[in-house]
Structure formats: structure tokens, C-alpha cells
Amino acid sequence: MKYTLFAFLAASFLVIGCKTQNTHNQIKDYDVKLDTLTMFDQSRSRKIPVAFYTPKTDKPISEQxxxxxxxGYGFNKGGDYFVYSYLTEKLASKGYFTVSIQHEQTTDQPLPTEGHLQTVRRPFWQLGSDNILYVLNELKKIKPELDYKHLILIGHSNGGDMAALFGNQHPNLVYKIITMDNRRMFLPRTSLPKIYTLRSNDYPADEGVLPNDEEQKKYHMTVQPTLINHNHMDNKGSENEKEILNNFILKYLSER
Structure with a gap:
């Protein structure tokens, strides 16, 4: 895959300047409400904290x-589901019911850093995939009015690997997957769910994770390089970096 700096910059300016056409985008953004809930998966005896970023509305949003x-991996310290608020709040302000899952617990084993990482980290991604499935099923019970036919998964780094694994295991449950510099779990080669991935400027993905040029054309997958460091894709990024990431993601969400 060959990219040029010129092409990237042109794409960036185009995205920043365009208005997305998604039906959830409003002339005036919604105010955002934050709620938290700790779910409990009895089958695995596992607590799953979640944060709900939702638009404040007087009337329900149709087909929300x-x-x-x-x-991404937070070294089991907890609180990671809040550290992407620049994105989760933006998504909620556009009308999306946005759920952020805390995947790690302080009692979990640390993520392996040695060995064949695609193998030794697979159980950790499986834990995340199982968390996603549990939260999704519970959400259908408590919020049955939401649109689950067009479910969207977004994940950064290790969370992107979890989203990619879920997409490989449950393709019929997902409409779009957007990864932010996942590096280990191969992205599904499929037209549905629709696959988009934003890449950092400092860390390469493992061989086979990203689609080649032929696969991108065949499955209409998007591999977008950026000039943003891997570790700047959360709240540590600059305001300009956050704006670039938000605009790319809103563009992908608007596409049919």
C-alpha cells in the first residue's frame, strides 16, 4: 500500500471542510448526558462497567x-472508558447512543508483551469480544427501541483488536467497524460489516492485519493513514488531532 503525504493532506482538508449527511447530524449539536452502570455477566462471574454517552433530547430519536x-490497553488501572471523551461526547452530540466499555479489571492478568503476540493476546481479545456481546444483548433488553441493525463498533489499539475479533466472529451483528490503529488482530475481509481503519504515523501493523490494495478495492475497505501518533488517539491528543480523528470518523459514519 502506497500513500503520499499530499494525498493524506488533501483528504484531511476535504474531511474537515465537509458536512456529513448522516440523519443523526443536526444543525445544532445535542447536549450530552453521561451515565454509568456496572453490568454483571453471571456466566463468567465478571463485572463489566459501562459508560453511556447520550444526547439530551425532549423527544426520542427515531432509529437511533x-x-x-x-x-486501548490501560495497564489494568481502570477508568479507561472515560479517556476518549473527545470522541464519545462528539458522537453522542450527533445523536448516537454511545456506549463505552471498561474491558480491563485491576485483578486481570497483564497483557503479554513477549512471544507471538497474535497468539498470546488472543484470549484477551476474546474477553473483549465476549464483553461486547454481553453488553449488546443486555442493551437490547433495556433499550429495545434502539437501532441494532446498524450497530457500529469503534476501538483504539487493543480495543480495535477486540472489535476486529468480534467482527470476525459475529459479522451478522455489526454494520460498521472503525479501528484506530489496531495492530495485531486481522481485520475482517468483507463488504459487510463495512471496515474502516485509521493508522498512526509511528507504529506499523503486523503482517496480514491490514488489507492489501486488491482487498481494499474488492471489499470497499478504507485504510486511512494519518500524521497522528498512536498514543495521541485518546484525550492526550492535541485539539487539532482530535478534530482530524472526529472528522474522519463522522465521515465514515455518514457513508451508506
């Missing part, structure tokens, strides 16, 4: 789409 966000 659901976004499940998955954070």
Missing part, C-alpha cells in the same frame, strides 16, 4: 443508532 466504543 448504537455505537460501542472499546478503549
Amino acid at each position: 443508532q448504537v455505537i460501542i466504543f472499546n478503549h
